[in-house]
Amino acid sequence: MDSSWLDALAPHAKRLATQSLATLLGRDPARLRRDALRCGPLYLNLARQRLDGEAWSDLLGIARKLRLRERLAAQIEGEPVNVSEARAALHTALRSDLGRSPRAREAHAQARATLARAEALAARLRSQGITDVLHVGIGGSELGPRLVLEALGAARGPCVHFLSAPDGHRLQALLARLAPERTAVVIVSKSFGTAETLLNAREVRDWLGGKGPMVAVTARPDAARGFGIEEDAILPMWDWVGGRFSLWSAVGFSVLLALGADTFAELLAGAAGMDRHAVEAVEEENLPLRHALSWVWNRNALGLASLAVLPYDHRLASLPAHLQQLVMESLGKAVLADGSAAVAMATAPILWGGPGNDGQHSFMQALHQGTDAVPVEFVAVARPDHARQGMHRMLLASLLGQSEALAKGAEHEDPRRAHPGNRPSSVLLLDRLDGRSLGALLAMYEHSVVFQAMLWGINPFDQWGVELGKSMARDLLAALEDPGRAVPDPVSAELVRVLRAALEP
Ligand code: F6P
Numbered sequence: 001m002d003s004s005w006l007d008a009l010a011p012h013a014k015r016l017a018t019q020s021l022a023t024l025l026g027r028d029p030a031r032l033r034r035d036a037l038r039c040g041p042l043y044l045n046l047a048r049q050r051l052d053g054e055a056w057s058d059l060l061g062i063a064r065k066l067r068l069r070e071r072l073a074a075q076i077e078g079e080p081v082n083v084s085e086a087r088a089a090l091h092t093a094l095r096s097d098l099g100r101s102p103r104a105r106e107a108h109a110q111a112r113a114t115l116a117r118a119e120a121l122a123a124r125l126r127s128q129g130i131t132d133v134l135h136v137g138i139g140g141s142e143l144g145p146r147l148v149l150e151a152l153g154a155a156r157g158p159c160v161h162f163l164s165a166p167d168g169h170r171l172q173a174l175l176a177r178l179a180p181e182r183t184a185v186v187i188v189s190k191s192f193g194t195a196e197t198l199l200n201a202r203e204v205r206d207w208l209g210g211k212g213p214m215v216a217v218t219a220r221p222d223a224a225r226g227f228g229i230e231e232d233a234i235l236p237m238w239d240w241v242g243g244r245f246s247l248w249s250a251v252g253f254s255v256l257l258a259l260g261a262d263t264f265a266e267l268l269a270g271a272a273g274m275d276r277h278a279v280e281a282v283e284e285e286n287l288p289l290r291h292a293l294s295w296v297w298n299r300n301a302l303g304l305a306s307l308a309v310l311p312y313d314h315r316l317a318s319l320p321a322h323l324q325q326l327v328m329e330s331l332g333k334a335v336l337a338d339g340s341a342a343v344a345m346a347t348a349p350i351l352w353g354g355p356g357n358d359g360q361h362s363f364m365q366a367l368h369q370g371t372d373a374v375p376v377e378f379v380a381v382a383r384p385d386h387a388r389q390g391m392h393r394m395l396l397a398s399l400l401g402q403s404e405a406l407a408k409g410a411e412h413e414d415p416r417r418a419h420p421g422n423r424p425s426s427v428l429l430l431d432r433l434d435g436r437s438l439g440a441l442l443a444m445y446e447h448s449v450v451f452q453a454m455l456w457g458i459n460p461f462d463q464w465g466v467e468l469g470k471s472m473a474r475d476l477l478a479a480l481e482d483p484g485r486a487v488p489d490p491v492s493a494e495l496v497r498v499l500r501a502a503l504e505p
Helices: 004-017 021-027 030-034 053-065 068-076 102-127 143-152 168-176 195-208 221-227 250-259 261-280 287-301 319-331 364-369 389-408 435-456 464-481 490-503
Strands: 036-039 042-045 132-136 159-163 183-188 214-218 234-236 306-311 350-353 376-383 425-432
Touching (some): 004 053, 004 287, 021 389, 036 261, 042 435, 053 287, 068 261, 068 287, 102 250, 102 261, 132 195, 143 159, 143 250, 143 319, 143 435, 168 195, 214 221, 234 250, 250 261, 261 435, 319 350, 319 435, 364 389, 425 435
Parallel strands (some): 132 159, 214 234, 306 350, 306 376, 376 425
Antiparallel strands (some): 036 042
16 A cells, blocks of 8 residues: 555645644635535534645645545445455445446345335334334444434334443343333344344343344344244345444334334435535545545644544434444554555544533543644534524534634643644534434545545454454353353453452352
């Protein structure tokens, strides 16, 4: 992978290192137009990134030279871009027929047929008087559906509860307030082999006792049948959809069940619009591409390792958690996609975040006066779905104030009260929060992640790094269960000893 493009950015980073954002903003009025982008219901303002026209010109030249849009188009047509698993990544086929190759069209046909089955199954469950859904899944089999349900609000259908970790407290608290005869259990697991999910599923199946329906969403229908799921309640997934890219598939069944087919269709339509934009919009106006370039600039040119996503809308409180998996499980790699060498530059940022206004009373101190500059992604909704205009204006003003303060800073004769400023941030605004805008937002992040992976030469679609810990956990679970089991690692052995002693009846 040619990483010389990074060398081309070094002179810009050197030049810009001594220029404050205040200077850049004052010197280049064209910036406001150039760095404000729109795609459908999304608006992205990059004007407070530590970049100028010259640097953007080289960044966009790199994107063109590396043919990022064309490579995304090839992915959408079904090219086996997940090279370590020899698979396509056709999550775009879940939401539209943008891909015209036989491979992409076949995938879209499978998706449409499954969606029709899911809609019929959802209608049947609603007719059975189901009031609650227990969604059992973890990672991409939970985070996306959870975010969508929290974001799109009051469910007309049943209330959805999520079970992810093997946490007996969570399980007991949930089961205590649910009635088996009015609860549908939805087991979501592409592999149908994730230990946490299977343990939760067995516990819930016992509790259900056959009184309520069970649904499985999986790429392993045989395993689901073996678990006792009826054939017509098994909805397929496919190996051409990665878990963190799967909410658009039957993984989103709980969303479909709770919010209805129309809302789910709106979600898909919003994502489909972003898919088309990501491939067709020229680089300068390509929202996910410019987003990706700004993240790579902060990571590689400025050397900033952390990144905070701060939603100023409680309905998007789970956005950082969803993006943690999408970004860090996709980009947390240090070896090139073909395995030939280590990546020549830093890759995934440490992505974190939380509700922005609350953050102003906790972590924002460090972002304003700490030793490290942390790029911030502010996310908000322009038009509220409530009538309390004064509250919404304060929410928006809070975001605007934080972004400006991070950029401009403030001098003070007492150094302890000075704000260095010059801390980059972007502002992402949704016109309003509905299926279409949320679909566009989440698809935008998917494409930005893929563009970043292309720049770094890594595979965003595999996740070999999650296997070792799971394997060790299996051995250590056996040691917790069997005192005679040897534990080779001395620290683990000591920890197992302490825990076994505490667990003694
Ligand atoms: O964390 C590893 C991982 O495979 C994720 O990529 C995936 O979303 C999650 O575990 C759940 O996997 P499954 O859907 O197969 O249970």
